[in-house]
Amino acid sequence: MRFSLAVNTRSSVAMIAMIMASVAHAQPTNLGPNAGNKAPQQAPQAALKTNLPVKKIEAGWSMSLGGESFSNEKEQAQTAGLELAGQVRYGLLPQLELKADAGVSLQSGYAQSRFGDNTPRNGLNLREALVQYKPHSRVTLQAGAINQAHLNAPLLVSAQAFPGALERVLLGTKEFNVEFKAQQAVPTSTTMSTQAVEAEQTPTFLAEAITVRAKLGDRVSVNVFGLHYAFRDLPSTVATQSELFGNTVTELTAKRDQFSYEFNGFGYGGGTKVLLARQLAWTLDGQILTNAKAPTSYNQGQLASSGLEIGLPGDIDLKPKGEVFFAESDVAPAYYNGSDRGHNNRTGWAADLSLAFKKAGFAIGGRFVQADLINSSLVQTRQSFVMLRFETLYASF
Numbered sequence: 001m002r003f004s005l006a007v008n009t010r011s012s013v014a015m016i017a018m019i020m021a022s023v024a025h026a027q028p029t030n031l032g033p034n035a036g037n038k039a040p041q042q043a044p045q046a047a048l049k050t051n052l053p054v055k056k057i058e059a060g061w062s063m064s065l066g067g068e069s070f071s072n073e074k075e076q077a078q079t080a081g082l083e084l085a086g087q088v089r090y091g092l093l094p095q096l097e098l099k100a101d102a103g104v105s106l107q108s109g110y111a112q113s114r115f116g117d118n119t120p121r122n123g124l125n126l127r128e129a130l131v132q133y134k135p136h137s138r139v140t141l142q143a144g145a146i147n148q149a150h151l152n153a154p155l156l157v158s159a160q161a162f163p164g165a166l167e168r169v170l171l172g173t174k175e176f177n178v179e180f181k182a183q184q185a186v187p188t189s190t191t192m193s194t195q196a197v198e199a200e201q202t203p204t205f206l207a208e209a210i211t212v213r214a215k216l217g218d219r220v221s222v223n224v225f226g227l228h229y230a231f232r233d234l235p236s237t238v239a240t241q242s243e244l245f246g247n248t249v250t251e252l253t254a255k256r257d258q259f260s261y262e263f264n265g266f267g268y269g270g271g272t273k274v275l276l277a278r279q280l281a282w283t284l285d286g287q288i289l290t291n292a293k294a295p296t297s298y299n300q301g302q303l304a305s306s307g308l309e310i311g312l313p314g315d316i317d318l319k320p321k322g323e324v325f326f327a328e329s330d331v332a333p334a335y336y337n338g339s340d341r342g343h344n345n346r347t348g349w350a351a352d353l354s355l356a357f358k359k360a361g362f363a364i365g366g367r368f369v370q371a372d373l374i375n376s377s378l379v380q381t382r383q384s385f386v387m388l389r390f391e392t393l394y395a396s397f
Helices: 012-024 236-244
Strands: 057-072 076-093 096-112 123-136 139-147 161-172 176-185 204-216 220-232 249-253 256-259 263-277 280-291 300-312 316-327 346-357 362-373 383-392
Touching (some): 076 123
Antiparallel strands (some): 057 076, 057 383, 096 123, 220 263, 249 256, 280 300
């Protein structure tokens, strides 16, 4: 096992300039794909305000320093890095606003890698950039680069930005509500001209979800959800890369592969939060994914986690959490889910710990993941992943 510090730096000043320029020309910024598919969990951050008057801009920034270590029987990587992140919200009209979350990441380290999945990365990092329109208080329409974390399905897709559109409808009250979501997106990838033998169709990622939330008295809140997902026309380069991460792939020609099974499935799950005492809460969450187009023993993923939220003196929050998971080979295209759990054909466990000093304005945390194989593989081996991080909470400027 190796250790590396990874730091991501996000240029909030440059990001604000781009957003302001796009507003001045009355055109949305051209949104590029999110580089990479690894999105480590972050410590709690203060959210920006949601209701903006006309022509009001709000911006926030944070800085983080972290380290990562990745190792298996044939690869290893240790990285350290700095990240400067920025968030911007610009109210154009009472119902219309621009939102962006981006920055710059700088990493340095050592990597011995066959596939380039855990090598140090440097450059711009786009988490989200979109236009949001609310024709009604219950209806939200978004278009742009949409962070896929809103699906809350890490075995399906990690927290990365896909260009597309998202529609939301929220009905009910704070005590009981139902949310409907529908997304039409283009999953990101790049095919070099030397890798393509003909023009490919544009890939799509469609998702529809319903979530029900309820508060049962003052101490218990619960939620349940159902999800449908479908990937279509994924390019050959995604299939080739996904085979290294656990998917079943068929070789068509020397330069072209395709997935052996389609990805059209459903998921369901839920969670609860119980307030055990004034400064102590317990959480329990779980979900199951099933790809209806793949055979049994190839098509399922499961994830369960439980943790505590402990309020300590001095306005300090301590959050330990444990997790168990498994993802069979063809539950989802492995190119798009997280590398910290080893993508597909994996079973394992993870432990997280975060400590937020809210008055001081910073947080520290760490994550450890042990991922074994479900079925033996020529290209996959048992892997370990360790991450440590230090970051400031978001501050306005």
